[in-house]
Amino acid sequence: MTNWLLGAFAFVGNRTVSGLQGMGRAWGLFLGATASIRNVDVWLPHLLPQMARVGVASVPIALFIATFTGIVMSLQASYTLTGAIPVYFVGTLVGKTMILELGPVLTALTLAGRVGANISAELGTMRVTEQVDALETLAYDPLAYLVVPRVFAAVFMFPIVVLLAIGIGIASGWFTALQLLDMSSPEFVKGLRLFFEPWDVWFAVIKSVSFGAVVTGVGCYFGLQTERGAEGVGRSATRTVVVASMLILCLDAFWATVLL
Amino acid sequence: MSIYLTEVRKAFGPKEVLKGFSMSIEDGETAAIVGPSGIGKSVLLKHVVGLLRPDAGSVVVDGVSVPELDRKGLHRLRRRIGYVFQFAALFDSMSIAENVGMGLRRIPGWDRRRIEDRVEDCLSLVELAGMGDRYPAELSGGQRKRAGLARAIAPEPKFLLYDEPTTGLDPVTTSAIDRLILRMRDELGVTGLVVTHDMTSAFRVADRITLLHDGRARFSGTPAEVKAASDPVLKGFVEGDPDLYYRDGWRREGMHAGGQDHGA
Ligand SMILES: Nc1ncnc2c1ncn2[C@@H]1O[C@H](COP(=O)(O)OP(=O)(O)OP(=O)(O)O)[C@@H](O)[C@H]1O
Numbered sequence: 001m002t003n004w005l006l007g008a009f010a011f012v013g014n015r016t017v018s019g020l021q022g023m024g025r026a027w028g029l030f031l032g033a034t035a036s037i038r039n040v041d042v043w044l045p046h047l048l049p050q051m052a053r054v055g056v057a058s059v060p061i062a063l064f065i066a067t068f069t070g071i072v073m074s075l076q077a078s079y080t081l082t083g084a085i086p087v088y089f090v091g092t093l094v095g096k097t098m099i100l101e102l103g104p105v106l107t108a109l110t111l112a113g114r115v116g117a118n119i120s121a122e123l124g125t126m127r128v129t130e131q132v133d134a135l136e137t138l139a140y141d142p143l144a145y146l147v148v149p150r151v152f153a154a155v156f157m158f159p160i161v162v163l164l165a166i167g168i169g170i171a172s173g174w175f176t177a178l179q180l181l182d183m184s185s186p187e188f189v190k191g192l193r194l195f196f197e198p199w200d201v202w203f204a205v206i207k208s209v210s211f212g213a214v215v216t217g218v219g220c221y222f223g224l225q226t227e228r229g230a231e232g233v234g235r236s237a238t239r240t241v242v243v244a245s246m247l248i249l250c251l252d253a254f255w256a257t258v259l260l
Numbered sequence: 261m262s263i264y265l266t267e268v269r270k271a272f273g274p275k276e277v278l279k280g281f282s283m284s285i286e287d288g289e290t291a292a293i294v295g296p297s298g299i300g301k302s303v304l305l306k307h308v309v310g311l312l313r314p315d316a317g318s319v320v321v322d323g324v325s326v327p328e329l330d331r332k333g334l335h336r337l338r339r340r341i342g343y344v345f346q347f348a349a350l351f352d353s354m355s356i357a358e359n360v361g362m363g364l365r366r367i368p369g370w371d372r373r374r375i376e377d378r379v380e381d382c383l384s385l386v387e388l389a390g391m392g393d394r395y396p397a398e399l400s401g402g403q404r405k406r407a408g409l410a411r412a413i414a415p416e417p418k419f420l421l422y423d424e425p426t427t428g429l430d431p432v433t434t435s436a437i438d439r440l441i442l443r444m445r446d447e448l449g450v451t452g453l454v455v456t457h458d459m460t461s462a463f464r465v466a467d468r469i470t471l472l473h474d475g476r477a478r479f480s481g482t483p484a485e486v487k488a489a490s491d492p493v494l495k496g497f498v499e500g501d502p503d504l505y506y507r508d509g510w511r512r513e514g515m516h517a518g519g520q521d522h523g524a
């Protein structure tokens with residue numbers, strides 16, 4: 001009985017210690033990467049290629065998801081809003097939810113898988129095949145060479161991808177309203193403009209910037225931590241997706257409390 | 261331009277790999293560290309460029325204490341050191357020419373033309389002329405290894421650290437690489453440290469040979485002294501006689517039997 005209890009305490013204790021150690025290392029990575037922003041000549045040449053990889057290549061999947069989200073939002077809004085509520089509220093609901101929540105969060109969760117896991121696997125492979133060590137011996141700062149361009153690329157590109165997703169989501173919701181819900185364009189637009197605030201768009205942009213930093217930062221962290229071959233690379237990719245997704249949702253709640 | 265290792269200790273968890281290793285390599289000398297697989301040769305070499313920090317002891321390269329260097333100091337030192345990785349560690353997203361040019365792009369004042377010429381020269385030195393456009397995945401293991409060697413020598417470093425530069429190469433290529441190592445020493449005055457378990461190579465390239473055994477330098481001497489030595493462990497290793505080498509049974513206590521590679 002006491003053994004069992006001791007075991008449980010030891011387990012919780014060990015987990016707490018390793019969690020704190022992980023946070024310490026993550027903080028170290030953050031400080032190191034921030035310091036290495038100085039080495040502009042090292043990371044700048046990689047910024048554009050990374051922007052293409054992180055951003056441009058992510059557009060199709062983000063738009064695919066946004067399209068279907070818009071359709072579903074539109075249909076479910078009209079299903080929900082019955083009785084005394086005017087039908088143009090469908091436009092309001094689609095617009096508000098796409099801009100405030102679903103555009104940024106669904107896109108970011110998708111990119112946690114697409115971009116985060118990709119970065120983690122790439123850097124993890126470089127770590128276990130000693131390519132990161134090779135960079136060091138050639139006097140390149142791995143943080144400036146690998147981490148900074150990826151994080152910056154995401155910070156620039158996530159908002160753009162998210163804004164595109166929001167646009168497509170609203171458009172597909174609108175189209176659905178016209179085709180399936182017997183609404184007219186003026187009605188939908190009326191609803192769309194009803195509670196619209198320009199600030200909402202900034203809110204989406206701020207969220208996306210933070211999501212971009214989180215997804216790539218977590219990917220780089222677990223990638224560079226990778227140990228023990230192919231299995232380790234797989235484990236790092238999984239951890240990246242799990243941790244990045246959780247952080248996205250936490251941040252989402254955080255921004256909602258702070259900024260709204 | 262010398263390398264001094266004094267009482268270097270390094271453990272990974274409970275496993276002590278280096279238990280007070282000392283050796284010195286004087287300016288312009290090429291030394292070899294020999295020892296069986298898994299004994300800690302690569303670990304030792306990584307201490308010299310600061311990829312690993314010793315738990316205790318000192319590592320002094322070119323008059324500076326490596327473990328005490330900050331990031332900037334390490335980079336300054338590493339520009340004078342070429343490191344040949346055991347498994348080449350080529351950047352697989354880049355062509356061979358780009359790989360070899362990586363160190364050159366960090367040298368102020370070198371333009372594209374000069375870098376390209378130097379890359380071509382280095383590729384010919386390792387008999388890979390004309391292969392610059394290929395990618396690491398398209399090369400054989402031995403070719404990759406030679407590309408890694410070319411990348412290390414390209415910036416004309418003052419120190420060259422070779423981690424098993426000839427393992428897995430055919431005898432003819434092995435001699436060619438050995439000759440290149442000697443050329444680096446004789447023509448450029450490079451201070452070299454060659455890790456190997458190929459005694460033929462060690463005898464050919466080294467001014468001094470050190471046997472790494474049980475975390476320490478078991479024997480250190482010129483090739484002639486090694487050949488004449490009577491130490492059973494050294495004799496056992498040089499002659500490839502396990503009965504002699506394992507005679508004192510140290511492996512049964514400390515390290516696990518059988519070397520292990522950290523995944524090629
Ligand atoms: N990062 C590490 N973490 C834990 N153990 C390690 C690490 N690096 C090396 N080791 C262990 O240290 C020991 C020495 O490894 P090292 O790679 O130096 O051997 P080696 O002498 O170079 O062998 P080989 O000739 O096969 O390359 C091995 O038992 C290895 O498992």
Ligand SMILES: [Mg+2]
Nearest residue numbers: 301302303346
């Ligand atoms: Mg080795």
